[in-house]
Amino acid sequence: MDGEVSFPRQFARTQRFTLGAPRGFSVAPDGGRVVFLRSRGGTERANLLWVCEPGSGEERIAADPEVLLGGASEELSAEERARRERSREGSAGIVGYAVDDAVELAAFALSGRLFTAELRAGTARELAVPGPVVDPRPSPDGRHVAYVADGALRVVGADGGGDRIVAGPSAASDGADVTYGLAEFVAAEEMDRARGFWWGPGSDRLLVARVDEAPVRRWWIADPAHPERGPQEVAYPAAGTDNAEVRLLLVGLDGARTEVEWDRKRYPYLARVHWSAAGPPLLLVQARDQRSALYLTVDTATGRTRTLHVDEDPVWLELFPGVPAWTPGGQLVRIADEGGARVLVVGDRPLTGPQLHVRAVLDMSDSDILVSASAGPEAEDPETGEIHVHRVNELGTERFSEGRGVHSAVRSGGVCVVSSASLESSGATVRVLANGKPVAGVASYAQRPVLSARPRLTEAGARRIPCAVLLPTGYEAGDGPLPVLMDPYGGPHGQRVVAAHNPYLTSQWFADQGFAVVVADGRGTPGRSPAWEKAVAGDFAGATLDDQVAALQALAATGDHPLDLSRVAIRGWSYGGYLAALAVLRRPDVFHAGVAGAPVTDWRLYDTHYTERYLGLPEDGDTYAANSLVTDEGLSGAVEPARPLMIVHGMADDNVVAAHTLRLSSALLAAGHPHEVLPLSGVTHMTPQEQVTENLLLLQVAFLKRSLGMK
Structure with a gap:
């Protein structure tokens, strides 16, 4: 790459260096194929479907969007745009696919059209069906493909014949707001459940979600830059308001239809569905306050459910990837918070202890369970920011991944694909293992960054807050103290301090502009212990801000870092944006400038499942007002002197709507607090547009330098 291209430009063109990197792996149980997505290069947005043969290491294209669409540009339906926004998907081409049990047939959508790929033969073709097609999935035996079109779940033969609706809106019983399979x-957005239907292991029945959005309050999102366009109507369940009504149906390809029964009034959230040959359908349903949940099995003859396990927590219950599920032998697998630790439980027996903090179940075999985990609260030698893959069984736990870093894995049969990122090099290395031995690698076409991040990972203060400190390239000890830029996310589900290189690239670029950058993961962030995560219950404004201050002051007190505490700024996006605005308003004695991107400023405007988990219902007390930035109670926490604040927001954001920034700006204006607002026309909660991404970095650093009196 041309060495004169700036980091902001490269960062934008490569979509944060994700383009060209392999992802979305599937492994054939016979060990003959590893399937994945990857674009042709580090600046190419369109993903192709690829197959790697572990025996030879050969990689071949199974489906090419350019060929399949005849060179035409993609056209996305409203439903597909919404799915990509929820998953923060900014690439193009084949962004997702599903396979049958043998990993011989893949199905995917392009421009709302249905395509399949024969993975052994490497041939792909279109199936002529009604569209626009959303979320196509082959049956386990590969003979059928189910998909959603126009709010109905349809099934077509893998040969393209017999297309029909198996569950769809009925004029007699369903309104215009009812969909099936979505x-x-x-x-x-919040449960990590992007699916709305699940094939049964016999390939003759499906579980289908029926969603009625009629009870959900409507919002309208307009683009002020285009007054000729009408506003977009959005069904948004804000905290304290009605959710969509979700039911579950058992539908047969023969036309049979049975409703699954559970106490939906007490447990309205359908959080997880698992259906495998190892047992009956398994559901995880949550109460609205998320302090109790039921693990249910479904009688497929009657639709009745039986409670297998009840989980309760006085604060909240977390949801985890890969569970609940059955082992091949029919035992229930779940992740639970027990004895101050997050443990793997099989049947009624915990198989891990406080040395590990289990994060996800990756795969299960007859002999072991593969999990993702970080160091637990009683780990002997915890390494800051590391995430490893472990094998767990009745005999104990064994680390499967090697080397310091962040690791993940996908496994089937005797073949395992391990992706590993480290602090020493950019991107991730992907290895294919057969029976534990490396047999192939999957190439990455991602670009190498024009700069190298050099974070120093450490822990700060009495709470041992995980931190990363980054200094300008070429900085030497005698160069003197530096202005400080705190660069956190700082909230739930957002771990920033990890033992990998690429997550620190933007922080390093800011450091190279003359800052000492500090990334701190205080209470509320994931990966450490249940108590650490749940310390923010009812108290976003206190715990998360207190820990940013504590980390900063503790790092400065050691004398090991050149931090000038008379010039401290903070920046962040989403929850990090909330934290940045909170910092300059409530702790101007510590923070002297801030950049708040897409901040949540009034929690009454954020969604039910996330907000109520942490703050309860709005009518239950003064918690929302105390954690808000715009209410009288919330803004009363703002103290003098007023500090410079830049607020950035995408006007098309349907997750953190622009009303958050507009209300904050109005409140600050009324209070006489100086601030700047940067509205981004046509931009959502993501910023995938090249010019927007690049210029946002440049504008932020200019604002921060000006605000801190830097040259």
């Missing part, structure tokens, strides 16, 4: 907003 996930509702809070499921996709």
Whole structure:
């Protein structure tokens, strides 16, 4: 790459260096194929479907969007745009696919059209069906493909014949707001459940979510830059308001239809669905306050459910990837908070202890369970920011991944794909292992960054807050103290301090502009212990801000870091944006300038499942007002002197709507607090546009330098 291209430009063109990197792995149980997505290069947005043969290491294209679409540009339906926004998907081409049990047939959508790929033969073709097609998935035996079109779940033969509706809106019983087979907003945005239907192991029946959005309050999102366009109507379940009504149906290809029964009034959230040959359908349903949940099995003859396990927590219950599920032998697998630790439980027996903090279940075999985990609260030698893959069984736990870093894995049969990122090099290395031995690698076409991040990972203060400190390239000890830029996310589900290189690239670029950059993961962030995460219950404004201050002051007190505490700024996006605005308003004695991107400023405007988990219902007390930046109670926490604040917001954001920034700006204006607002026309909660991404970095650093009196 041309060495004169700036980091902001490269960062934008490569979509944060994700383009060209392999992802979305599937492994054939016979060990003959590893399937994945990857674009042709580090600046190419369109993903192709690829197959790697572990025996030879050969990689071949199974489906090419350019060929399949005849060179035409993609056209996305409203449903597909919404799915990509919920998953923060900024690439193009084949952004997702599903396979049958043998990993011989893949199905995917392009421009709302249905395509399949024969993975052994490497041939792909279109199936002529009604569209626009959303979320196509082959049956386990590969003979059928189910997909959603126009709010109905349809099934077509893998040969293209017999297309029909198996579950769809009925004029007699369903209104215009009813869909079948799609996930509702809070499921996709907050529960990590992007799916709305699940094939049964016999390939003759499906579980199908029926979603009625009629109860959900409507909002309208307009683009002020284009007054000729009408506003977009959005069904948004804000905290304290009604959610979509979700039911579950058992539907047969023969036309049979049975509703699954559970106490939906007490447990309205359908959080997880698992259906495998190892047992009956398994559901995880949550109460609205998320302090109790039921693990249910479904009688497929009657639709009745039986409670297998009840989980309760006085604060909240977390959801985890890969569970609940059955082992091949039919035992229930779940992740639970027990004895101050997050443990793997099989049947009624915990198989891990406080040395590990289990994060996800990756795969299960007859002999072990593969999990993702970080160091637990009683780990002997915890390494800051590391995430490893472990094998767990009745005999104990063994680390499967090697080397310091962040690791993940996908496994089937005797073949395992391990992706590993480290602090020493950019991107990730992907290895294919057969029976534990490396047999192939999957190439990455991602570009190498024009700069190298050099974070120093450490812990700060009495709470041992995980931190990363980055100094300008070429900085030497005698160069004197530096202005400080705190660069956190700082909230739930957002770990920033990790033992990998690429997550620190933007922080290093800011450091190279003359800052000492500090990334601190205080209470509320994931990966350490249940108590650490749940310390923010009812107290976003206190715990998360207190820990940013504590980390900063503790690092400065050691004398090991050149931090000038008379010039401290803070920047962040989403929850990090909330934290940045909170910092300059409530602790101007510590923070002297801030950049708040897409901040949540009034928690009454954020969604039910996320907000109520942490703050309860709005009518239950003064918690929302105390944690808000715009209410009288919330803004009363703002003290003098007023500090410079830049607020950035995408006007098309349907997750953190622009009303958050507009209300904050109005409140600050009324209070006489100086601030700047940068509205981004046509931009959502993501900023995938090249010019927007690049210029946002440049504008932020200019504002921060000006505000701190830097040259």
